Amino acid sequence: MAVPVSAARLCRLTGRSITSLSVGHRRAVSLPARRCYTTTSTRNHLQFRLDERTAHSSLDLFKKDTGVIYRMLGLDPSRVQDNPERFRDWAVVYGDEKISSGRHYWEVTVKKSQEFRLGVAEAMMSRDDCVGTNTSSWVFGYAQRKWFAMTSNKIVPVTLVGKPDRVGILLDYEAGLLGLVDIKKPAVIHTIRAQFKAPLCPAFGLWDGDLLTHSGLEEPEGLK
Template structure:
């Protein structure tokens, strides 16, 4: 008797995103096929930027083009020549007149004045991280309500923000100097 056995391979897909130019503040230029941003001090004259209700008007912020409403996702960010930035997630419908981390609809890890911090709803919590790595990871577990800052060298979670996500969120980035390059479509490192 011949028994046919079918093996189904579970194909994992990893969050792949680009930065959404429609949301980018006028001082941010997208590059590298919309996976990176560079801060331009003078930026573009806001009157020369296409008016879009999705665009951040007051703050140098950009959202990714993917909305997340379930699952565990991981991405990394390379930081170059920047002394002030924020990385995290924001509700897709977050006000475009606010900065990420200053309201109850965004959760970020930031770096300013040579120190790391976690921030939501304008509440700042210091994150003890020695030095400024060139590359960090972000781990989002939507159902568990966890956003983690990951040391990509070890790899280990350095700090965790707890949240109760209600609606879809997008990867979010704020930048006030230098440049950031996002790396999506990555497998979550083992042990996190």
Template sequence: MATPLSASRVCLRAGRTAASLSARHSRALSLPAGRCYITTSTGSNLQFRLDERTAHSSLDLFKKDTGIIYRMLGLDPSHVPNNPERFRDWAVVFGDEKIGSGRHYWEVTIKKSQEFRLGVAEALMSRDDCVGTNSSSWVFGYAQRKWFAMTSNKIVPVTLVGKPDRVGILLDYEAGLLGLVDIEKPRIIHSIRAQFKAPVCPAFGLWDGELLTHSGLEEPEGLK
């Protein structure tokens, strides 16, 4: 019997699995000239919107591009603008800010979804991959009523979280830390350690319901 959080389950999208990903040769994304991300300041009040150019055809943006809704059927991929920034196989979207330094904090309302991923990914990550399945992305996910941390297609269960309506994400670029934050305490529930070698963007995967992002926030006091 497969484990509840097997890579093939949490990576499922349009009939593709983590196994099929590992057999593929990932390639880096080359953004066209003049179509680059905005570079953020090094302050903690990171502000971003979701970048429609990266959004998979099953994702609709709303509320001035701060929220995403998953559509099971979605649009025919041939009916959305074809550009190298768009995820073609996976229900993923990036934020429109590129982060290369500093400590940053944002929150996500998750109460209307039962399957999602939240975190960061290198701005030039391959659009053939799903966030969490490669060494260019670091995410916290929720599926089958369980939380997990994921990078390089490796899953680590995250316990004692429950299902709050809203969670925080803390990124410390220089320290190589990505934290999942309980905003009620506040405290870091679980952290992922990484060595960031390239600018990253806020990254989101969604396979059910909707998510709403909240940026431009002060980091809660007491987080380490």
């Protein structure tokens, strides 16, 4: 059964904590035409980079926009180009592909971070929200040396011994499935079930260290 998340522990504003993550009515962001296209990757080998236009001012991209690093102080928000695609309060960045069908797989190197979220979110999700706190995002997170699944501001513990250096994310749009994958077995560790009704983007939250994404991969054999 889902358990309400501890806001101050699991989802922080850059440089300060908040005391409540209750989800009220949020206005969806209105996005202009941009380089986030509906995926046409061959054989569902989704290829994406991180989209700097969406990145919070505390996040820097590196390695040709496939990696993201958290800066504790970050940039002065007034010095970052203002646009409706950028996350304003939360250390979140999107991938630059929209997904509206198919089965897709990608991996993330997580060994240099102790607090992060990985998953998907609706492309039009409000940029005032954090991934996992509303009905428009579905993520797996790691904090306090524990894994969890999160959506609608509720978490479910994920049983996983230790923390691997790299994990996989499996998305089946039509089946309404988002899976966290142990790439060494390989096997799906935990599954989030949902009804996806809008285009999704790969989504990442980061409050420590850095993450490196690996896309364009073939899904490992044996995953269900």
